[in-house]
Amino acid sequence: MQKTLIVVGLIVLLLVPTLTDLAGQPALLSLVTRILIYSIAAASLNFILGYGGMVSFGHAAFFGVGGYVVGILFVHHGSGEPLLGFIPGSNQLLVTLPLAVIVAGAFAGLVGALSLRTSGVQFIMITLAFAQMLYFLFVSLKTYGGEDGIIIRRSNELFGLDMRDKAVMYYVILVVWAGFFVLLWRLIQSSFGTVIKGIRQNERRMAALGFAPYRYKLYAFVLAGAGAGLAGALMANFLRFTSPDMLHWSKSGELMIMVILGGVGSFFGPILGAGAFLVLESFLAGWSEHWPLALGLILLVVVLGTKGGLGGLIGKLAAWATRGRT
């Protein structure tokens, strides 16, 4: 049943550029593209938040770092001056994407190493603190546009593909997206994933079993940061723009809202949550200037009316439907 759904979903995703063209609404393609990118970031947050029980309120920092890696390398590629005197710029996706993942992961390692000494609400706030510091840093970086950000005039190159073409960009992002979720699936099913889930349920027991919780949590935090960095790098390529806006605390909040909306700790939840949030925001904004009111009320109804977000709601509906049939 689930397999059929996944196959159908993938086929639909492959057909999106054709469908939106046929419907005469090519801009929907960019909405779907944004959903794919945000779902990567949200899923990476869900990995530590849902599976690992680490509520990070600074996840946008890694998202932004990923974006800035692409932006900064583009600036140096354009000017020809190497970064810090020895790192040459680049506009090759095969260079910038892995680098964004590595740099974001390294940042996450740093932040995680310190933050994971705390837990609970203190963990929420300390991750926020580090993200804020990074935000203020990028705001004051005049070389890279400060608050105005970096305009990336041309998206990164890949195998001579026409990255200006929206459909090509979509398929490139779709491939990365699919790869990310396959990897994530295997990670969650792996023994590492089991340990992470075990630590959330009972940290002491896992420690007694010989798994050092701190180390495992840190590894998970680094992986999640790297995932957000990947999403940020894709976003910078897609928007052809990067700015401190990507690291703002409200962006961290939005990622968290996507995770909660989709259902915390469910594999497909972040995709659902990112989709629902962006679709709602986009359509409500087109419908009325007072869209935040409608969005607020809808979110309230969802959170009060369901347990476990939209994923839970759909599960409930499915259960109700099957019961109705028998």
Add this chain to the structure above:
Amino acid sequence: MILILEQLLNGLQYGVMLFLLAAGLTLIFGIMGVINLAHGSLYMVGAYAGTWVATATGSYWLGLPAALAAAALTGFAIEALVIRRLYARDHLDQVLATFALILTFNQLIILGFGRQPVFTLMPEAFAVSIELLPGLFYPPYRLLIIATGLVVALGLYLLINRTKIGMLVRAGATNRDMVRALGVDIRLLYTIVFGLGALLAGLAGYMAGPISAVQVGMGEQILLATFVVVVVGGVGSIKGAFVAGLMLGIIDTMLRAFLPGLLRHVMPASEADALGIGIASMGIYLLMALVLLVRPKGLFAAGA
């Protein structure tokens, strides 16, 4: 010397403001276990309601009860309609629900009062700067804020340490389940605590009106700093909120005032300004990170 003294007063005033907001938040957080992102909305509701009445009547003082009443009533309504259904739920559901409340309140304010910031009245008697010490001019309105904050702090201290409600509040902050087990009407206690927190937020919002801008989203600007105060002070601790509020207020002000100047002694002026204000912006977050690394539960963790 005069300058340092004046900056100390400024820091004190900012700290008192943070305390007024953090006191309610820390109680709601500590006793009810609710992360209330919409606390800033109550601050905004107080400011708008009070300013509206003050402008209509022409009296700053008539606006005050209106601000308090509006914020407290809004608090009761939020508690009864939304928060009450979420006590048993995950923290994250509360985050989503109160985030939704922020969106809702901001837009309701736009519908009611428009998008432009509104004019605020200043009490006549407090409008002109006075000379506290030779060479030290200070706006009396800020002294009024400091005094109000200190009175509220004293009042809360008495309420919590000398009354039955206070005893329950203390017990609730330390061990929630125990209070429930004692057969106390926990629902009423929660409503009272939430209303009190909302009232203080409304007070802070109305008092901030004459010195800052009464506009949509004003609550979010100060919300983060308030959460920092709560966590540094220790969740659930009024004393912690007081100490941390004053501490952060003073440190933030001092860093802003003197760090660029100090750095100018060791580096070129333009770099010193940029670096100095950069560090000052990060100041409270840096401080929070340091405090939490040394004392993971904050300075005065309840029940610790």
Add this chain to the structure above:
Amino acid sequence: MKKLLSAASLLAMMAAPGWADPVKIGMITTLSGPGGYIGEQIRDAMQLAIDMEGGKLGGVEVELVVEDDGLKPGNGLQIAQKFVNDEGIKLLTGIVFSNVAGATVPEIVDSGAIYISPNAGPSNLAGAECNPNYFVVSWQNDSLHEATGAAAKKLGYTKAVALAPNYQAGKDAIAGFKRLFEGEVTEIYTQLDQTDFASEMAQIRAAAPEVVFQFHPGGLGIAFLKQYQQAGLLGQFPMVLSEPSVDGVILNAVGEAAVGLKATTHWNTDFDNDASKTFVDGWKAKHGDRPLTYYAQQSYDTALLIASALKKTGGLEDMDAFRDAVKEADFASTRGSFAFGPNQHPIQDWYMVDIVADANGKPTAVTKEKLRESVGDIYAEQCKM
């Protein structure tokens, strides 16, 4: 049969543009959050211009399609793509903030549509990245503050304190001020979302300058001016401001604390030309007491510019012709003289205004003198078009 008919009418519509659907103008602007009032002014002024011509601009029927970007660059881009690709809109305007413009404008101009900015004029789009499809009707960000520097110099001051938030626009503001002031300047940077300036007030008093320049737009500016008065500095140290820190909404919210300030502007409500009078009267008739800001004026001017171009081309069928017509800037601007420079940013005059109390005691700006005549911006020479 029905299908055939509708197909025929579709063909007919395409064949006869004058009779066809109105020309759509896509407006991407910020309506939510603290900066929402700016987007509202921009939207309402453009709608006012359209209404005053009976739903037309330059004799061509137009329809204004507005959407809120929520001050998020990603949302701005999304809306731009929807407007341009899905709804076939070829003329866009409305963006308030530089970072939304940075993400959105390149996409619009690359797709062949024309963007005319009623507000944001960031430097990263004014120089080497200038584009034939990108016009700015308001100003280039730097020129706002250059005028203020010129004003402070003309008033005979030599020693100033300059304050601005610690971000790019703030640094540009102080740099712009210094460029023409040429005196001694002490710089104080404030934090990004700071609403309490007590610490800075003390520093100003300690520095004892001859004049104070500060750049704090919107709510920050309101807080700054109130606290400046409360600290007793208003009578002590004169202040000169650039227009983002004293727009009509700020004046209204600050009240008497603004009386006595001097500011520089490219337009003011008391300008003595027909276009400006028509605009101000039209605004008052429709919006009554609602404060009128220069944001609205810029948007109204944008509408007049579009009208002048549409009058020549009759529509947007020939985008090249329309672009040429826009570039000619053949319209009577509310600010008097107006022309486009080589980077399609304005060449215009700058004025000094005094903030005085009107009959009701409310602060209002009164134009004093012309400071600079027909100036463009410093990025124009980097533009190779």
